[in-house]
Amino acid sequence: MFLTRAAQIIGKEGFKTFGYALQQKMHQNMTDEKAYSIYQKKIAPKQRITDNKADCTAICRHSGSYESMLAAVSGMDAEYIAVCDESCEFDKDYTAIVSHYIRIQKRAGRSLIYIYTDSEKYNQEAGCGLPDCKPDYSWDTLLSYNYIGDAFVAKKNALIDAINECKNHGAVDNINYYELSLIILSKCKTSDVGHIHQVLVKDIRTDSKSYRTADDGMAAFKKMILESSEINVNIVADKHDSAVEHVHYITNEYDLVSIIIPSKDNPDILKCCLQSIRKFTKYINYEIVVVDNGSNDSNRKEYEKLVDTFEGQASYVYEKADFNFSHMCNIGAAKAKGNLLLFLNDDIEIIGQDYEDTDWLSVLVGQAKQESTGAVGAKLLYPDSSYIQHVGVINYESSCFAHLYAKAVDDENIKAHRNYADYDCLCVTGACFMIEKAKFDKAGGFDEAFEVTHNDVDICLTLYEQGYYNVLRNDVVLFHHESFSRGDDEVDEEKNRRNMHARDMTYEKHPKLEKYDPFYSPLLTQTENNYRFGDEIYSVIYRKPQKADRLRPAAGYMEVSPTVKVTETGYHDDMQLRGFAYNGNKVYYNPVIFLWNEQNCYRIKVQSVCDRVFHLRKGVDKNINYAPFFCGIDTTDMESGTYRCAIRADGKYYDAQTDVVIDG
Template sequence: MIRRAARKAKRIIKRILRIGNYQNIDVFRQWIEEVEPTVWNQGVLSYAPLISVVVPVYNVSSQMLRDCIDSVRKQTYENWELILVDDHSSWEDVRQVLSEYSDMPKIRVIYREENGNISEATNTGLAQVQGEFIAFMDCDDVLAPQALYEVAYLLNENQELDFIYSDEDKITEECQANREGKFAIPVKDRHTPFFKPDWSPDAFMCLNYTNHLSVYRTEIVKEVGGLRTKYNGSQDYDFVLRFMEHTTNRRVGHVDKILYHWRERKESVAYDPNSKPYALEVAKKLKEEMITRRGLHADVEYVDGEYQYRLVYHNDTNEKVSIIIPSKDNFDILKHCLATIAEFTDYPNYEVIIVDNGSAQDVQDKINDYIAGKNIHYIYEKQTFNFSHMCNIGAEHASGKYFLFLNDDIGILHQGWLDRLTGHAAQEHVGAVGAKLLYPDSTDIQHDGVLNLTCGPSHAFSHMDDAQSYYFARNRVEYDWLAVTGACLMVDRAKFYEVGGFDEEFPVAYNDIDLCFKLAEAGYYNVCRNDVILYHYESVSRGLDNQDDEKMLRLAMERSKLYKNHPAFEGYDPFYNRNLGGYNISFSIQMQGAGDHEPLQTESSMEDFVIDFDTESINFMARINSVEYLNSLVRVVGWFYTGSLKVDGKRDLYLVLRGESGKCYRVDVERFVSEEARRTYDSRYGNVGFEILIDKNKLDPKDQKYQIGVMISGDKRQDWFVQWTERWILR
């Protein structure tokens, strides 16, 4: 049974957490019940600005309208006003419901004499606001009871904010708020949470991801002039684009909590983007107008399958790009890289600089022969490998306004790639620009932005199939990321030197992450262009589970240095919502006591152990997600699968460490519900996650490395099986 299950596991391992916009409903409900009650802030606020909630109303059911109004009335924050604007509804019961609230404190009802559609109705309400801030709300949606308090709480932390948005989810059309006791939306009616990044100007150029709840400083709303009827359908998108022209990126705040419940009606965009086909055309037109208004050099381009338009920037002055390629003893791969650059680069002004740190003479001769007569500069300097130093040497010899650092194992696939990277790098707010990298001859993702997870920097969606769209089009449109890979990284020359270039104290790993961290700290935004798709010819098998021992130790040391240099980013990524998993690359929900969990703080029990059973006759899946070095302590996190998560959750479980001499230790594990396992095998069970924390100094010093094995009980409790992994603990 276990052997058959292992074959099945290998067939479907690449399904690991391929989520799109849909979050597993059972996991989300568990999150609502166990996590959400713990996230709310409390306490008296020293600054309590009046927040005006403006709601245009038109032909909505009585129950939906009452839910909307009552969700404002039941706010834990007291300093609000509600302005309801009836846009000449033809349904009599709308006026009846509004009349029930018209005499209540803090509520004003305005009846328009003619229908003007959503923009005119909203503007009518805006003309009557008295608050320092304005919140927009639709008449069929619902606020969380803590919504306005959380907005005010953030304003107490930073009173300079002009625009605040929150996370959101959707509720079913038939949902009715619970009015018995505390006002609340039934858990069963909530779904599709959108846990958003902090302000991401490049993502916002592609899609109106801020959406609900959004709160704006009234003074600027007046300057902007409210909503424009010619952009009905995308009027709020147009409004925010114009609003941002009156403030700065640093004055936008994000509440990473679900403050807004968007009702999913069959005729609404919440249910089906195609319900308002005119909205797509309107979005295109408003972006085209925005390009003209801002004086940008850009085109609007439709993103297939995503119901969105992206911006493609152009560098019309064609400033020179210096493509800097570190390489050593890798002629055939380098030749392929150079050939694809020549074949697919239509950008008219670029140079190529090869930096070689010690190739053999025959390789040097081949390179010199190949580049003869081409606009390629070859710099040879024999030295110990230091990727950062090689890149810095290339930059010193470069004459371009833009640097493109490119690995020699990259293959270009399409025309226009360099123009798109350069156009984006030319934007004033942008730091590093990366590309989507795929494994060769496949649609499997190698890089699509870097997440700064609990276990360290990790490539988003690594080894997942790019044929699918993941988590609100993260792999389809341009999103801002804390970092992008140095395998293909473009940056403006001046910005590169502003932050000190590559830190040569990072000779092998994390040099690109360090550079991106420095750019972020300087106020720039790093972005990945999903329309620039390249092949990366690194080994598909190389990854977290297959790193050699020396690499693991070096990674641990350089990761420690990375966070020592950038302590604000240890355990924090502004573009990765804290409600998402701290140990995975796939944007799943963060659970407490399930799935991703609070790391162990105490050492695991460990004892000498003798394996007196056959370990080679059984094969099951054992996955090690991370081996983390914390000075003398080592943390190991992973999970296993034999064929049934329900059964596996009841098996006895240990980790086994086997030294080179054959000496073994058995280690007690802390078990947890692995969300990765649950989603991979589409199961509500998953108590197959494990974690250990040991002091490596307590291992026998005669062995310098110990292989990690996962030991489980069989179907009969007296049977034991071990699956050896390719991960090691180094002393």
């Protein structure tokens, strides 16, 4: 079996891809301890861009009272203060790395207020420290549990204000770093917060207390912070995970929810869905809009009977047309009367929930009504089981958009509380998708160019680009009878190519999000749909550009090729470039990028990375899976300015069709 599969990979994708596939197979049997050990030896040293001018950050390691902390911080002469509990230790290069990061972000036009890094926590099962790889700034996640931990950096004045605010609330005995983070971040915009993807803090506690459990005091504190902004909430402890709390935003029933259900020739499935809505929904102000794109006459009559049982609270739209999920959803949205839209697959079944203060629909409504929220999704399980179908969609290196922890068991805390805490996500599935009508219209609705797949991904990316957070509510649990609505895209090559084409369309429309997910750490695996620590990490390695004036490309002699170009450039931790280079079935492996203007020219050798579906995305038969490349650039010594960008491959220069700006 293995030899047959090996021959298939070699025949279709080449020996190099086979070596990559073999390596990934071996990684599946690698422990996190082993992968982390490889990272510490091979990757971490290449991340450590330090700053000799480490004068903007000072360290305050403190576990006393807020009064004594205030005195210590006030006496420090630095723009930023790094604070941590005495149970934490900072890396020896912490201030140098953070200072460099602050300066790089200033180059990108960001004056940060709050910064945090990844950390190492003692793992009892492994008997050693393992990395805690965090998402970028995620306010909804932070409200659910303390994902940042007890160490961070803040501007001195913001930290002093937060300490004084804690004092005013009577919390004078023991410093709570979670409270300090919540106060500072409640006043921050996304652009005010930075995250360094390096393990620079070690939690030296060796017991379960290294994960702070939720308690009545924290619930009251969160309630106070939110209600100070006139947001009425209940804070509810999760019944499965002691570290997690859920914010239930108190709704008013003036908000009309339009539940839009696309369906065709599935009366029995639709009946189950509608009956479950009626049985388990306390929120009464909703309507149902069933959109049918061409059921046969018999099933059409059954649909009409089902809708009639809701006595005016449901409507039926029949429009015979080829299947286009986006078009069906947009029809439903146009017919909807509500200011909130809930797109629901007809094979979703509502079930009983774990809380008593509200119901599933009210939780989604309350979250969707928040100013910062885009789309809201729910935890979906396979029917009558504890197997996960959806706890958020991640955008990563290998498979692009994938369901996180698909088919994992939902009967214990998965890493980072990922199946219990409420999480900000780049994308949530369209199978259960709530959004305010005004935000839906602002995003342009579902793009009907995405007929079958990636329509939910596309609108989620649009919402993110518009500044909204898409939120997974893990406290809303529903059954999804997946595969009734649509067949499996992996069944045949034609469907697979269609799926890959949709992915490429997505990246063409959202180039700055090509294989970039702010809510899924680049230190984690890019080949599996889980939180395993990665062993092949390119996106966090920074190469120092070399001066190369004598090799300066001649602008008039560069070729322009649709298969050799840079597709994305920008600052994440530092400057990053991404693109691809190939011609027909020939890959330009590890090409060289030149950045130049009238004053300077720099040369950087980039790293080719394997994308096993790249040939499908580009419609090429085989052997171009190493055409994509990625490069992080250490811009410390580069002169500011706008640079033209060229790619040198196979002895030729190609216009990369983009400019790179290095800010001063």
